[in-house]
Amino acid sequence: MSETWTVLKVLQWTANYLQQAGVDNGRLDGELLLAATLGLDRVGLYLNYDRPMEPAELEGFREFVKRRARREPLQYILGTTEFWSLPFKVTPAVLIPRPDTEILVEEALKRADDAPSILDVGTGSGAIAVALAHELPAAQVVAVDCSPEALAVARGNATLNGVDGRISFQEGDLFALESAEYDLVLSNPPYIPVADIPTLMPEVRDHEPRGALVGGEDGLEAYRALARQAPTLLRAQGWLLVEVGIGQAEAVAELLETAGLGHIAVRADYAGIPRVVAGQKP
């Protein structure tokens, strides 16, 4: 007699398997992957613990679990994530938006008037641009990235969230941005020093786009370029706001100050880590 694989039994097996593969929260990831396979939410899963799984369901789920055991991020396997409580499609062409980046959106909203012009440099999935366009219905947003594949994902996310008419997606280079008079320039640029890449978790190191991670020798390359260009990107009293990595806030604040920006402010994330640096053009 062949063994019956119920939902609960599959979950227990998966949690153990993923834990052995070094995945944190293997049980939770298993639940989310199984819920996606069965077209249920997690509560639906709990209500179906005793349900036997069909061979075709087991086969599809096995593929998901194999990918997660190879440390592919859950969000790439599901193809979706949430940022600013909005849905975003994600593919390996874009960095998976992080909750920390919501701090950057919060700080931008504090400094935005009703109809600001906004530049998002290195838009990736479009997380920052889409969240701001969603919050500020009269904003005009330009979102730049050097990756055409990322821009295609970002455009899809603007459509998904009903803001596609108000974001202009442009291929461009953060080291050579066109002069303008934006009210707000925002960026979560690549900021990891190249020598630190081998120390990252496999999910990040082996699966997220290298171009979204590496910020040159010391991780500060993009900030130097953004600080240098800030005076020709912003109107008077406009703000540059950047997300920074752990331990970078002081150096970035200094770069902004040296570039002639004032009212330099640093905002910590909810873990107390300085995460956003802002400076205002005089």
Ligand SMILES: C[S@@+](CC[C@H](N)C(=O)[O-])C[C@H]1O[C@@H](n2cnc3c(N)ncnc32)[C@H](O)[C@@H]1O
């Ligand atoms: C850390 S990711 C941030 C993505 C998104 N803004 C977010 O916060 O989730 C950095 C982004 O900058 C883009 N990028 C890297 N180098 C660039 C360059 N020289 N010019 C324009 N964009 C660049 C990458 O393609 C990537 O999408």
